[in-house]
Amino acid sequence: MKVFSLYHVGTSKHWLGASIFWQIDILGRIRAGKIMLYNKETGKRIKKPFPHITWLHKLIRLKDYELNQCLFGEHLLQQFPEKQIAIVESEKTAILAAAYLPKFNWLASGNLNNLSRKRCGSLKGKTVLLFPDAGAFTIWKDKAKELADLASFIVSDLIETKATPEQIKKGFDLADYFEGKPIKVFTAAREFEQPQENTSIKAATTVKTIDLEYKEFEEFLNTEQNNIVTWPIEELEKYFSSTTIIDQPIKLNNHLTINTPSKFISNYLNIVKRNNGNPTFKTHYDSLLELKSYLADKNI
DSSP states (O other), X not given: OHHHHHHTOEEESSSTTEEEEEEEOTTSOEEEEEEEOBXXXXXXXXXXXXXXXXXXXXXXXXXXXXXXXXXXXXXXXXXXXXXXXXXXXXXXXXXXXXXXXXXXXXXXOSSTTOOOTTTTGGGTTOEEEEOOOTTOHHHHXXXXXXXXXXXXXXXXXXXXXXXXXXXXXXXXXXHHHXXXXXXXXXXXXOOOOOOOTTOOOOHHHHHHHHHHHTHHHHHHHHHHHHTOOOOOHHXXXXXXXXXXXXXXXXXXXXXXXXXXXXXXXXXXXXXXXXXXXXXXXXXXXXXXXXXXXXXXXXXX
């Protein structure tokens, strides 16, 4: 709640439960309200049957309005001038990162190509750490070079170098690494400190501080990479899609009776696909394997 309050996240009745991400500039002016709907179970954006994303000014038909976007979270630069600046792509990721690594001012571009000179004007003279999504490192690295006269950008390759080929294909970002991890894995939750007046940090000091701040995150990624085990879920999908399933109860073992196999398969496949390799959901994957073996033995 502290983080949501910090970013002034709102809700919209346009789509029940939709979030409003307000773009508030460094002077405290509201530039826009971006509305997106997320699946409350998975935390993922709802994109079917169409992308559930719109803008407040369109819904209320605001007259004489010209969309002039700024970075999401830009107002924090004025509120916490002593904090290091880090930018990710999505608003959701910035909010999660603010909870896990609160020593940074987490901003979001809102789009892969939104790191423009116009939107980054508030970063002038500052040192900024960029966290591009997996597969986007080169794009943001090139953009950082273009804007080098504006600010000192440090493009992190942590995600790019630690991501598996499958994760790069899916465009993994910080939010995917945070998912399911307790906040204490990175940094203990704490009250947001009050900004100090007239605080300035030299670029060299900032770079050193940044290295220290995300060191534990880097160590976490190294540990995760060493422990990555992905499950061949596609094989299971192919098997179940080519098998005729009769919806009658199946006693899989002494602990599990499946009343509606088709729903069980669909639900469990969705769970393991979202959490591939996550040991918390290994029992779901094992149950699918056991069901496959059961059906094969029965020649179903």
